[in-house]
Amino acid sequence: MIEIENVRKSFSSLEVLKGINLTVDKGEVVTIIGGSGSGKSTLLTCINGLEPIDSGRIRIDGTDVHAKGTDLNKLRRKVGIVFQQWNAFPHLTVLENVMLAPRKVLGLAKDKAEEIAVKQLTHVGLAEKLKVYPNRMSGGQQQRMAIARALAMSPEYMLFDEVTSALDPMLVGEVLDTLKMLAEEGMTMICVTHEMAFARDVSDRVAFFHQGVMAEIGTPDQIFAMPQNAETQKFLASVR
Amino acid sequence: MFNYTFHWNQALRALPQMLDGAVVTLQVAVLSMVIGVACAIALTVFRLSGSRILGGIATTWVEVARNTPALFQIYMAHFGLGNFGIHLSPYTALLVGIAFNNAGYLAENFRGALKAIPDTQARAGRSLGMTSLQAFRLIVLPQMLRVAFLPATNQMVWAILMTSLGVTVGMNTDLAGITQELNARSFRTFEFFALAAVIYYLIAKAVTLAARAFAWRMFRY
Numbered sequence: 001m002i003e004i005e006n007v008r009k010s011f012s013s014l015e016v017l018k019g020i021n022l023t024v025d026k027g028e029v030v031t032i033i034g035g036s037g038s039g040k041s042t043l044l045t046c047i048n049g050l051e052p053i054d055s056g057r058i059r060i061d062g063t064d065v066h067a068k069g070t071d072l073n074k075l076r077r078k079v080g081i082v083f084q085q086w087n088a089f090p091h092l093t094v095l096e097n098v099m100l101a102p103r104k105v106l107g108l109a110k111d112k113a114e115e116i117a118v119k120q121l122t123h124v125g126l127a128e129k130l131k132v133y134p135n136r137m138s139g140g141q142q143q144r145m146a147i148a149r150a151l152a153m154s155p156e157y158m159l160f161d162e163v164t165s166a167l168d169p170m171l172v173g174e175v176l177d178t179l180k181m182l183a184e185e186g187m188t189m190i191c192v193t194h195e196m197a198f199a200r201d202v203s204d205r206v207a208f209f210h211q212g213v214m215a216e217i218g219t220p221d222q223i224f225a226m227p228q229n230a231e232t233q234k235f236l237a238s239v240r
Numbered sequence: 241m242f243n244y245t246f247h248w249n250q251a252l253r254a255l256p257q258m259l260d261g262a263v264v265t266l267q268v269a270v271l272s273m274v275i276g277v278a279c280a281i282a283l284t285v286f287r288l289s290g291s292r293i294l295g296g297i298a299t300t301w302v303e304v305a306r307n308t309p310a311l312f313q314i315y316m317a318h319f320g321l322g323n324f325g326i327h328l329s330p331y332t333a334l335l336v337g338i339a340f341n342n343a344g345y346l347a348e349n350f351r352g353a354l355k356a357i358p359d360t361q362a363r364a365g366r367s368l369g370m371t372s373l374q375a376f377r378l379i380v381l382p383q384m385l386r387v388a389f390l391p392a393t394n395q396m397v398w399a400i401l402m403t404s405l406g407v408t409v410g411m412n413t414d415l416a417g418i419t420q421e422l423n424a425r426s427f428r429t430f431e432f433f434a435l436a437a438v439i440y441y442l443i444a445k446a447v448t449l450a451a452r453a454f455a456w457r458m459f460r461y
Contacts, residue, residue, distance in 0.1 A: 048367060050363065050366065050367060073366075073369050073370065073371055074369070076366070076367055076368065076369040077369040080367075080368075081367045083360070083364070085360060087360050087361060087363070087364035089361065089364070089365075089379055090383065090461055091382045091383050091386070091459075091461055092461075100368075100378060100379075101365075101368035101369060101370065104370065104374055104378060105368060105369040105370055105374070106369075133460070133461040135461065146364075149368070150367075150368070153368060153369065
C-alpha cells in the first residue's frame with residue numbers, strides 16, 4: 001500500500017505540491033491526469049525518493065520513504081519507475097540493459113539474471129531484439145525495454161511518468177498495450193498520463209491534478225462522465 | 241646553391257642506436273600517460289569535490305598546464321626545482337614535466353566527458369536500486385570512457401612528440417637525445433633529423449591506428 005499524506009514540495013519559490021493526500025491499495029491502478037506543471041510527475045519522483053519532500057509523509061508498506069534511516073536503494077527494488085525519456089543505457093545491449101540491475105543490485109548469477117531478462121523482454125514483445133543496442137530501436141521499442149528493465153527487479157509497485165509523451169503517435173499504442181497487460185495481471189500502478197482513453201480503460205481510479213492540488217479523484221466513470229470540479233470540466237473539455 | 245652531398249649511409253648505420261632511443265621515447269610517453277591519467281582523475285575529483293582549496297589547486301594546475309609552453313614545464317621540473325635543492329635527473333624531470341602537462345589536458349577532457357553524459361542516466365540507475373557509486377561505475381563511467389578515449393589518444397601522440405624537448409635538460413638516451421648527439425659528432429643534421437622524424441612519425445601513426453582499432457573493438461554501440 002502506498003500512503004501519501006499531506007505532501008508538500010517546492011522548487012525554490014514555486015510550490016508544486018500543495019498538500020497531496022492519496023492512498024493506493026495493492027492491485028489498484030490509479031492514473032493521474034492534469035495540465036503541465038500541475039505536479040503530477042514530481043509526485044512520482046517523490047514516491048520513490050528521487051526527490052525529497054518539504055513536509056508530509058509518504059509510506060510504502062508502512063516504510064516512511066523520506067525518513068532518515070530508510071534504505072532507499074532497497075526500497076527502490078520494490079518500486080519500479082519508467083520515465084518519459086526512457087533512459088536506455090546506450091553502451092549495453094537490450095539484454096544487458098535488463099540484466100544489469102538484477103545482477104548488480106539483487107546479486108543474481110548471470111544465467112539466472114539472463115533468464116529473468118529474456119522472460120521480461122519476451123513479455124513486452126522484444127524477444128527478437130536481445131543482442132541489439134538500444135539506439136538501433138524505435139522509441140516505442142526502447143520504452144518497452146525500459147518497462148522490462150524495471151519489471152526484471154520484480155517490483156511490487158510500478159510508477160509510469162508520461163511514458164508515451166515523447167513517442168511518435170504511431171508508437172504510442174504498443175506501449176499502452178504493454179501497460180494494459182500489466183494492469184490486467186494485477187500490478188499495482190500509478191500512471192501519470194495524457195492518454196485519456198487509456199486512463200478511462202485501465203484505471204480503478206482517476207485523479208485530476210491542478211496547480212499542485214488534487215482537485216478531484218474518482219472512478220473513470222465519475223471523472224470522465226460527470227466531473228464535479230470546474231477545473232476538471234475545463235481540462236477535459238480542452239483535451240477532447 | 242645546393243652543393244650538399246647526402247650521406248644517408250652514415251645515418252642508416254646509426255639506425256639501431258636510434259631505435260634504442262625510440263624505445264626510451266615510447267617508455268617515457270607511456271609512463272607519462274599513466275601518471276597523467278592518474279593525476280587527471282584526481283584533479284577531476286578535486287574539481288567536483290566542492291572544496292575551494294582542492295578545486296583551486298586543480299584549476300591552477302589545469303590553467304598552468306594548458307596555457308604555458310611544455311618546454312617551460314620541463315625546464316621548471318629540472319632547473320626550477322633544482323633551485324630549491326630538488327634535483328631530478330633529466331629522465332625524471334622530462335617524465336614529470338610531460339605528466340604534468342598531460343594531467344592538465346586530460347582533466348579538461350574528463351570533465352567534458354562527464355558533462356556529456358546526461359544526469360538522467362545515473363538517475364535511471366538509482367531508480368533501479370543502484371547506489372550512487374554503482375550508477376557511476378556501471379552506467380556513467382563506461383560511457384565517459386568512450387567520449388574521452390579519442391582525445392586521450394591525441395594527448396598520447398602529443399606526449400610522444402613532447403619527449404623530444406628532453407634534449408634541453410640534457411636527456412641523451414631518447415630518440416631526440418641520441419639524434420642530437422649523432423648530429424653534434426657528424427654535422428649531418430639533415431640526414432639524422434630526417435630519419436628521426438620518420439621514426440617519430442611511424443610511432444605516432446602506429447599509436448593512433450592501434451587506438452582506433454581498440455576503440456572500434458571496445459565501443460560497439
